Amino acid sequence: xxxxxxxxxxxxxxxxxxxxxxxxxxxxxxxxxxxxxxxxxxxxxxxxxxxxxxxxxxxxxxxxxxxxxxxxxxxxxxxxxxxxxxxxxxxxxxxxxxxxxxxxxxxxxxxxxxxxxxxxxxxxxxxxxxxxxxxxxxxxxxxxxxxxxxxxxxxxxxxxxxxxxxxxxxxxxxxxxxxxxxxxxxxxxxxxxxxxxxxxxxxxxxxxxxxxxxxxxxxxxxxxxxxxxxxxxxxxxxxxxxxxxxxxxxxxxxxxxxxxxxxxxxxxxxxxxxxxxxxxxxxxxxxxxxxxxxxxxxxxxxxxxxxxxxxxxxxxxxxxxxxxxxxxxxxxxxxxxxxxxxxxxxxxxxxxxxxxxxxxxxxxxxxxxxxxxxxxxxxxxxxxxxxxxxxxxxxxxxxxxxxxxxxxxxxxxxxxxxxxxxxxxxxxxxxxxxxxxxxxxxxxxxxxxxxxxxxxxxxxxxxxxxxxxxx
Amino acid sequence: xxxxxxxxxxxxxxxxxxxxxxxxxxxxxxxxxxxxxxxxxxxxxxxxxxxxxxxxxxxxxxxxxxxxxxxxxxxxxxxxxxxxxxxxxxxxxxxxxxxxxxxxxxxxxxxxxxxxxxxxxxxxxxxxxxxxxxxxxxxxxxxxxxxxxxxxxxxxxxxx
Numbered sequence: 001x002x003x004x005x006x007x008x009x010x011x012x013x014x015x016x017x018x019x020x021x022x023x024x025x026x027x028x029x030x031x032x033x034x035x036x037x038x039x040x041x042x043x044x045x046x047x048x049x050x051x052x053x054x055x056x057x058x059x060x061x062x063x064x065x066x067x068x069x070x071x072x073x074x075x076x077x078x079x080x081x082x083x084x085x086x087x088x089x090x091x092x093x094x095x096x097x098x099x100x101x102x103x104x105x106x107x108x109x110x111x112x113x114x115x116x117x118x119x120x121x122x123x124x125x126x127x128x129x130x131x132x133x134x135x136x137x138x139x140x141x142x143x144x145x146x147x148x149x150x151x152x153x154x155x156x157x158x159x160x161x162x163x164x165x166x167x168x169x170x171x172x173x174x175x176x177x178x179x180x181x182x183x184x185x186x187x188x189x190x191x192x193x194x195x196x197x198x199x200x201x202x203x204x205x206x207x208x209x210x211x212x213x214x215x216x217x218x219x220x221x222x223x224x225x226x227x228x229x230x231x232x233x234x235x236x237x238x239x240x241x242x243x244x245x246x247x248x249x250x251x252x253x254x255x256x257x258x259x260x261x262x263x264x265x266x267x268x269x270x271x272x273x274x275x276x277x278x279x280x281x282x283x284x285x286x287x288x289x290x291x292x293x294x295x296x297x298x299x300x301x302x303x304x305x306x307x308x309x310x311x312x313x314x315x316x317x318x319x320x321x322x323x324x325x326x327x328x329x330x331x332x333x334x335x336x337x338x339x340x341x342x343x344x345x346x347x348x349x350x351x352x353x354x355x356x357x358x359x360x361x362x363x364x365x366x367x368x369x370x371x372x373x374x375x376x377x378x379x380x381x382x383x384x385x386x387x388x389x390x391x392x393x394x395x396x397x398x399x400x401x402x403x404x405x406x407x408x409x410x411x412x413x414x415x416x417x418x419x420x421x422x423x424x425x426x427x428x429x430x431x432x433x434x435x436x437x438x439x440x441x442x443x444x445x446x447x448x449x450x451x452x453x454x455x456x457x458x459x460x461x462x463x464x465x466x467x468x469x470x471x
Numbered sequence: 472x473x474x475x476x477x478x479x480x481x482x483x484x485x486x487x488x489x490x491x492x493x494x495x496x497x498x499x500x501x502x503x504x505x506x507x508x509x510x511x512x513x514x515x516x517x518x519x520x521x522x523x524x525x526x527x528x529x530x531x532x533x534x535x536x537x538x539x540x541x542x543x544x545x546x547x548x549x550x551x552x553x554x555x556x557x558x559x560x561x562x563x564x565x566x567x568x569x570x571x572x573x574x575x576x577x578x579x580x581x582x583x584x585x586x587x588x589x590x591x592x593x594x595x596x597x598x599x600x601x602x603x604x605x606x607x608x609x610x611x612x613x614x615x616x617x618x619x620x621x622x623x624x625x626x627x628x629x630x631x
Binding site for chain 2: 270379387
């Protein structure tokens with residue numbers, strides 16, 4: 001498969017990830033917000049600007065180069081100055097775009113489209129649209145969860161419950177990674193699963209007596225007779241545990257421990273994604289990391305909401321102190337910020353995949369930008385990598401190209417290019433299979449050009465030898 | 472002969488170590504879209520704190536090490552840290568310009584700092600970097616983790 005910026009399979013997968021990282025409805029709204037910002041060119045101005053979807057409790061602020069979301073307007077912005085706009089909550093623009101990529105993929109690359117389950121992914125995205133979307137999504141969710149109920153063994157109910165929790169976690173992770181379900185559909189489940197796993201006595205927790213409001217609060221249960229009877233084990237949403245009067249202090253302590261491991265795991269997933277040698281792996285890594293940050297932010301959100309509830313306020317002060325409000329708030333912000341950065345990167349890749357995937361375009365831009373202001377160009381490329389808009393190898397190649405232009409740093413630039421080539425060479429087959437541009441060839445062509453300019457025969461021979469190793 | 476430490480390069484590495492956790496510096500009511508410039512600003516502040524800690528360590532062990540007085544240098548780094556701290560992190564245009572100027576100044580100052588191959592690192596280095604992170608709104612556990620992580624990078628470059 002050769003690289004084509006318009007390759008429908010790649011464009012389909014990139015857009016599907018952007019749609020499912022949270023859910024397609026939110027992605028449609030994000031697209032409209034993004035377009036309003038672009039039209040107003042707010043990010044290019046020095047003054048302070050704020051945008052708000054009409055009726056939303058928060059606004060997006062562009063403040064002298066810094067972008068943030070806030071519910072409190074910064075000084076210098078009067079409520080009347082906020083640019084309010086309407087969004088079409090029934091928009092299907094991205095769905096139609098996805099459908100057209102799927103159509104082309106099935107016609108142009110039928111085998112690959114089938115192997116990557118493109119029709120199935122499209123169906124998964126479609127179920128989030130239309131008036132019946134809630135029931136369709138719930139049905140798909142329960143169907144996946146029921147599928148985890150096989151092979152639970154013959155042990156006691158507690159043991160079978162524990163096996164089921166492990167199975168359902170695996171099934172849902174795979175469904176999310178395979179783009180068969182949206183992140184927001186499964187975050188609550190993972191918060192509950194993690195609650196059970198962190199609980200010193202999960203069997204006791206899961207067997208707590210049900211309350212009269214049982215069926216309405218039973219977000220996650222698979223109450224099939226074949227698996228669990230209606231009086232025993234169950235997995236509930238996080239609020240249920242937090243509000244249960246029999247476990248008030250324990251529930252707070254356990255629930256506040258959910259976010260930190262997800263934040264750490266998300267960071268590690270981002271680090272791995274940064275080091276990827278292909279854009280497809282980079283985007284898959286961001287999609288996986290966003291999920292972890294989302295579970296962290298979700299669990300903190302539930303705790304903060306609980307902190308305002310009458311149940312919480314009725315607890316004695318020593319129990320209320322267990323919530324650690326400031327820590328939860330800090331974790332919530334961090335998880336949400338990192339989720340948004342991952343999602344924004346996926347979204348921008350879906351909106352304009354040629355921006356960074358075509359490394360040749362990046363380098364053409366870098367070469368001309370470096371002529372004007374090398375320091376500024378270097379800062380810009382570091383910022384793009386820092387904000388997860390490109391994997392690290394693109395940044396490293398771009399920085400090396402800037403160094404090559406500076407006589408005093410030319411040798412350093414050459415060393416850096418050889419280092420990148422050394423990292424990429426073992427991955428070249430994978431990159432070509434995924435239909436990525438031949439980044440490595442580009443790196444070697446830069447090295448070749450430098451060798452020609454320097455009349456460096458040794459380097460020339462080294463490059464020829466490297467070329468001969470390529471598939 | 473020690474190789475000259477390139478402060479900008481070192482700050483880039485430290486900024487990468489801090490990563491997206493840098494947004495702890497934001498006000499509580501905001502969700503930040505942090506950029507590299509912000510990380511570079513924190514990295515510069517941390518670097519000045521490291522040198523303050525290092526120089527305090529030298530001063531404490533001064534007689535034994537037979538080093539000249541480091542008071543003047545220490546004061547220079549303290550002024551630099553305070554100037555880093557007084558920047559408005561929201562104003563990216565000004566931040567970019569100010570951080571670049573401060574890095575150049577630090578590069579000059581660093582060349583005057585005596586290089587010691589201390590068997591163990593000075594405890595003051597960790598105290599100063601952690602304190603700075605706490606002052607920049609990092610939660611205590613994160614401040615300790617980031618101080619530990621960034622000190623590995625700084626010490627590797629500084630002590631070889």
